Amino acid sequence: MDFNPCMKHQLIRKTVREFVESEIKPHVALMDKESRFPWEIIEKMKPLNFFGLQVPKIYGGADLDTISYAITIEELSRVSAALGLCVTVHNSVGIFPILKFGTKEQQNRFIPAMASGDSIGAFCLTEANAGSDAGGVETNAVETKDGFILNGTKIFVTNGGVCGTILVFAVSEGRDKKNYASVFIVEKDCPGFSVGEIEDLCGMRANPVSSLFFEDCKVPETNLLGKMGQGMKIGLIALDTGRIGIAAQALGIAQAAFESSISYAKERQQFNKPLSKFQTIQNYLAEMATKIDASRLLVYRAAACKDSGKAFSEASSMAKLYCSATAKEVTDMAVQIHGGYGYSKEYDVERYFRDAKVTQIYEGTSEVQKMVIARSILSKPS
Amino acid sequence: MLNIIVCIKQVPMVSELPWNSKTGTLKRELAEGMMDPASRRALEAALQIKENLDANICAVTMGPAMAEEILHQAKALGADEGVLLTDRRMAGADTFLTSHILSRFIQREYNSFDLVICGSQTSDSETAQVGPQLAEDLGIPAIGYINKISVKENTVEVQRHVDDFFETLSMDLPGLVTIDLSAYKPRYLALEGVEKAFENPDIRIIDAEKLGFNDDFNALKDSPTRIIDVFSPTTQNENRVLKGAVKKLVDQLFDEYGKVISSGMGKDLKTHEHDEV
Numbered sequence: 001m002d003f004n005p006c007m008k009h010q011l012i013r014k015t016v017r018e019f020v021e022s023e024i025k026p027h028v029a030l031m032d033k034e035s036r037f038p039w040e041i042i043e044k045m046k047p048l049n050f051f052g053l054q055v056p057k058i059y060g061g062a063d064l065d066t067i068s069y070a071i072t073i074e075e076l077s078r079v080s081a082a083l084g085l086c087v088t089v090h091n092s093v094g095i096f097p098i099l100k101f102g103t104k105e106q107q108n109r110f111i112p113a114m115a116s117g118d119s120i121g122a123f124c125l126t127e128a129n130a131g132s133d134a135g136g137v138e139t140n141a142v143e144t145k146d147g148f149i150l151n152g153t154k155i156f157v158t159n160g161g162v163c164g165t166i167l168v169f170a171v172s173e174g175r176d177k178k179n180y181a182s183v184f185i186v187e188k189d190c191p192g193f194s195v196g197e198i199e200d201l202c203g204m205r206a207n208p209v210s211s212l213f214f215e216d217c218k219v220p221e222t223n224l225l226g227k228m229g230q231g232m233k234i235g236l237i238a239l240d241t242g243r244i245g246i247a248a249q250a251l252g253i254a255q256a257a258f259e260s261s262i263s264y265a266k267e268r269q270q271f272n273k274p275l276s277k278f279q280t281i282q283n284y285l286a287e288m289a290t291k292i293d294a295s296r297l298l299v300y301r302a303a304a305c306k307d308s309g310k311a312f313s314e315a316s317s318m319a320k321l322y323c324s325a326t327a328k329e330v331t332d333m334a335v336q337i338h339g340g341y342g343y344s345k346e347y348d349v350e351r352y353f354r355d356a357k358v359t360q361i362y363e364g365t366s367e368v369q370k371m372v373i374a375r376s377i378l379s380k381p382s
Numbered sequence: 383m384l385n386i387i388v389c390i391k392q393v394p395m396v397s398e399l400p401w402n403s404k405t406g407t408l409k410r411e412l413a414e415g416m417m418d419p420a421s422r423r424a425l426e427a428a429l430q431i432k433e434n435l436d437a438n439i440c441a442v443t444m445g446p447a448m449a450e451e452i453l454h455q456a457k458a459l460g461a462d463e464g465v466l467l468t469d470r471r472m473a474g475a476d477t478f479l480t481s482h483i484l485s486r487f488i489q490r491e492y493n494s495f496d497l498v499i500c501g502s503q504t505s506d507s508e509t510a511q512v513g514p515q516l517a518e519d520l521g522i523p524a525i526g527y528i529n530k531i532s533v534k535e536n537t538v539e540v541q542r543h544v545d546d547f548f549e550t551l552s553m554d555l556p557g558l559v560t561i562d563l564s565a566y567k568p569r570y571l572a573l574e575g576v577e578k579a580f581e582n583p584d585i586r587i588i589d590a591e592k593l594g595f596n597d598d599f600n601a602l603k604d605s606p607t608r609i610i611d612v613f614s615p616t617t618q619n620e621n622r623v624l625k626g627a628v629k630k631l632v633d634q635l636f637d638e639y640g641k642v643i644s645s646g647m648g649k650d651l652k653t654h655e656h657d658e659v
Contacts, residue, residue: 007454010414011458012573015571023570048572049573064573
């Protein structure tokens, strides 16, 4: 067992860090303040393969392993959690299901534009009455002679305001009168598709999370992903993958808050000595470092499980559960160390604190992760 | 085909490192390494030459085993080969011996080179000596601090910024240039490049014996120069608040700081005390 990253993974980290520190970091605070999706930065990210991280080279991707993928999301989120979110959702729940369940024709049609970043991916499951309970989806798909007609409204769609290729969960009535969920690939210029208002959210404000409307939205037959009724299976596998990305994102946020806290604690003087000399502050820093280290091990283990072809659902849920809790706790401690300044928008930790919370909610709440983990451990022979 | 050798170096990612007073060398193992910024520019110059003509780029570095990382990085950016000169006995070499070791490599292992490109100076030692010394050891011409290069058959035409003007020079090949820190902004590395570099991770490793050094060769001992001390320059900022009546304060200010103010203004304040402002 070797806990040291290999040279390739070290170089991936340095490569991403170099770019995000120079090209993204100077703009992050303003992007958050203005709730602005930075298209000019996206243009710079495109040729560096951020939008085709694990896409095979034949489709123009970087074909990275999952550990490299996690490191990329971690480093990106360390500087901009909102862009980390955009990239991880695009790659994991946007592209991955098409690579895993799509036909060759679908892969040829959709993947190159997604891998180049020309078409940003979104995944929409959540509705007003369906979130953790995916069975409550009401968006419906009616089969016609040349395709499907979708009707419904999806909410809280990450990348919603900028997406070009959307995976939509919808139910259809089977011959047995029961509802079966399926996944449809919808392109932004499909008749009947429209984007709602951008949500006014607590954190991740540079990501245009929005509602998406499907009103008699006509989808060709060739846009059905997998088979009719395979929606749940596709969704669960996509989310297992997505959780590694969200765990890495939470880890990146925690790392950023930790680094800010170290600098501040060494710099800020109270009672004629730096904060770092006080045992109370040292306790915070020790706790932060330990939680971050444990989080990192969980994320990379889940990624390694996926790379080795083993079942990774339990590992990715554990990583997501723990990393998101770490992000919340570490950013909370970071604000506490910064005192009044930490509560001010002048300091980055205020943004980290707002960004961290949602990692416990999206791509399966912490409560859902516990259900997944419990189901997995109880299903094993004792 | 133009054979280009780019000399690169791994430097610590932090600006300050503890110093080992016994050996007179930096404790490099305490910091993560990165490709020296000037080396990145040297490689960028080579990559831009290769964009326009048939060329082979060999990136070479001398350092510990961990320096292999920057050779993979160089290959990921577009270098064709990576060579690591590494041996415990080469550790602690000063700039003179470093240049000589690089020269040995080029002469013994790479005899058909056309152009050697180095960064002007590395961020960890800033001596700017290795490039010119290497050219001297190889017996080839060298031009330092260039910011533009174009290859024309058996010569290169280069431009550099000297004082307030640019000079254009021509040099026969084989020759050596060092790239100024203001030129050849390095490209970002695409992630696909990293993956590709590690698909074919061949790096040639060359030790002291392969370079023809005998058994009692010891770079630390054999280096003709030795560093006595390494320190970061510090500035002492003193903030003083003068309190009291204004006229008295102005007198006090000029008495105590008159010389400093004069030198800053480029005027002798005593002879210009009645100048209108």
